[in-house]
Amino acid sequence: MAQTNTQNTSHSQTDTFSPVKIAFIGAGNMTKAIIKGMVANGYPADLIMATNPSLPKLTALQAETGCHISQDNATALTFATTVVLAVKPQMLAQVCAVLPVSDVPKTQFISIAAGVSVARLQDMLGAPCSIVRTMPNTPSSIGMGMTGLYASADTPQSLKDCAEYVLTQVGDVLWVAHEEDINTVIAAAGSSPAYLFLFAEAMQAKTEALGLSAEDAKRLVAQALAGAGAMLLANPDTDFGTLRKQVTSKGGTTAQAIDYFNQAQLADIIAGAMQAAVDRAVAMQSSM
Numbered sequence: 001m002a003q004t005n006t007q008n009t010s011h012s013q014t015d016t017f018s019p020v021k022i023a024f025i026g027a028g029n030m031t032k033a034i035i036k037g038m039v040a041n042g043y044p045a046d047l048i049m050a051t052n053p054s055l056p057k058l059t060a061l062q063a064e065t066g067c068h069i070s071q072d073n074a075t076a077l078t079f080a081t082t083v084v085l086a087v088k089p090q091m092l093a094q095v096c097a098v099l100p101v102s103d104v105p106k107t108q109f110i111s112i113a114a115g116v117s118v119a120r121l122q123d124m125l126g127a128p129c130s131i132v133r134t135m136p137n138t139p140s141s142i143g144m145g146m147t148g149l150y151a152s153a154d155t156p157q158s159l160k161d162c163a164e165y166v167l168t169q170v171g172d173v174l175w176v177a178h179e180e181d182i183n184t185v186i187a188a189a190g191s192s193p194a195y196l197f198l199f200a201e202a203m204q205a206k207t208e209a210l211g212l213s214a215e216d217a218k219r220l221v222a223q224a225l226a227g228a229g230a231m232l233l234a235n236p237d238t239d240f241g242t243l244r245k246q247v248t249s250k251g252g253t254t255a256q257a258i259d260y261f262n263q264a265q266l267a268d269i270i271a272g273a274m275q276a277a278v279d280r281a282v283a284m285q286s287s288m
Contacts, residue, residue, distance in 0.1 A: 019047050023076035025095060026086035027052035027061055027069075030112060030170075031139045034064065034084075037169030051081045053245050077103040083120075084111065089113045089284075096124035104129050105229065108159040110166060112136060114186065115284035118152065118179060132163035135185045138193050140262045145171030148185030149223040150178070153237050183285075187277040200225055 024031045027050045039045050051073045060070040068079065076083050076188035077099060088093050092113045098210050111121055111133050118131050125202040132155060137149040147167040151160050169172050176182060200221050207217035231243060248254045 004038045010116075017161045019043055019083055019128065020162065021080035022084065022162070022166070023051065023080035023081045024047040024084045024086050025051050025076050026084075027054070027057050028086065029141050030136060031084070031086045032061055033063075033143070033170050034086075034166055035067055037066050037143065038166070039067070041169065049076060051076050075102055075105075078108050081106065082108045082159065082245060084112065084136050084166060089115050092116055092121070093124050096121075096126070099125065100142045101126045108132075108156065110134060110159075110163045114190065115281060117285050118150070120285070129130070130159050132159055133179065133182060134163060134167055135182050136167060137190045140167075140170035144168055146180055146189040147171060147173045148189065149173055149175050150180075150182050151175075156272050183278045183281040184201045186281045187274040191277045195270075196225065 006153055019187065020180070024035065025057075031050055035048055035050065038048065046068070049070060050061055050067055051060060052071045053071055058071065061067065070136065073095060085092065085095070099246070104125045106282060107129055109125070109131045109211040110120070111118075112135075113121075113136060116124075116133075118133050121131055121133075124150075132149060132151045134147050134149045136145050139145050147170075148162055149160075149167065152162070157279060164173055164175075167257045174185065176185065203221045203225075204214070204217045207220060208214055212220070232240065235243060244258070248258055
C-alpha cells in the first residue's frame with residue numbers, strides 16, 4: 001500500500017510564504033472562498049486575479065475582495081506566474097486549449113479538478129510545466145475543508161509552498177507521496193461529506209417518525225453531528241474507537257444502537273462504499 005506523507009503542515013511552510021501574483025481560472029464557490037480567506041488574512045488583493053466568462057460573478061467577487069478580474073482566461077497567464085485551475089473537470093480541456101502555449105512553460109499550475117492526473121493535465125496544457133494536484137472538499141466553502149495535495153519530486157518548493165498556502169485558507173491540508181493516493185483522499189474526505197449528509201437525512205427522518213417536527217429534528221441531528229465532529233478535532237491524540245466507547249455505557253441505549261449497527265455490518269458497508277468511490281475515481285481518471 002502506498003505510504004502517505006502526513007505532514008499536514010498548515011502553519012509551517014505557509015508561515016514563510018511570500019506573496020506572489022496568483023490568478024484563478026474559474027470564479028465559483030471554491031475560488032470565492034479561497035480569495036476571501038487570502039484577503040482576510042492580509043494577502044494583497046492587487047496580487048490576485050480571477051477570470052470567468054460571467055461578468056456579474058466577477059464583479060461581485062471584485063466588490064467583495066478587491067481582486068483583479070477578467071473575462072479572458074489567457075489574461076491569467078500574463079498577470080501571474082502561478083495559476084489555479086478551478087474549473088469543472090469536464091471543462092478543463094476546453095479551458096486549457098485556449099491558453100497560450102508559449103506562456104505555459106513559464107507558469108506554475110495548481111489544479112483543483114477532480115479525476116484529472118498530472119500527466120493528463122500536462123497533455124491538455126500542451127507544454128511542460130510544474131503542477132500541484134489538489135483535492136479539496138465542499139466544507140472548504142465555510143473554511144472547514146480538508147484538502148489532499150500531490151506534487152512530483154521535481155516540483156519546485158516555491159510552488160508547493162504556494163499551493164499549501166492557498167488551500168490552507170479554506171481548511172487543513174494533507175500531502176500525499178503518490179498520485180494514486182489522491183483517490184484515497186477522495187473517498188475519505190472529498191466524497192465523505194455526502195456520506196454524513198445521508199446519515200443525517202436518515203436520522204432526521206426517523207426523528208420525525210418518532211414524533212418531532214421536521215425543524216426540531218433537523219436542529220437536533222445537525223447540532224449533535226456537528227458537536228461530535230468538533231470532538232474528533234478537539235481530541236487529536238484520542239483514537240475514534242475510544243471516543244465511541246466513552247459515549248457507550250454497557251447495557252445502555254447507545255450500546256443497543258451500536259450493536260444493531262454491528263449486526264447490520266455497518267463497517268463493511270462503509271468500507272464497500274469508500275472502495276466504490278476509489279474505483280470510480282480511477283475510472284474517471286482513465287477516461288479524462
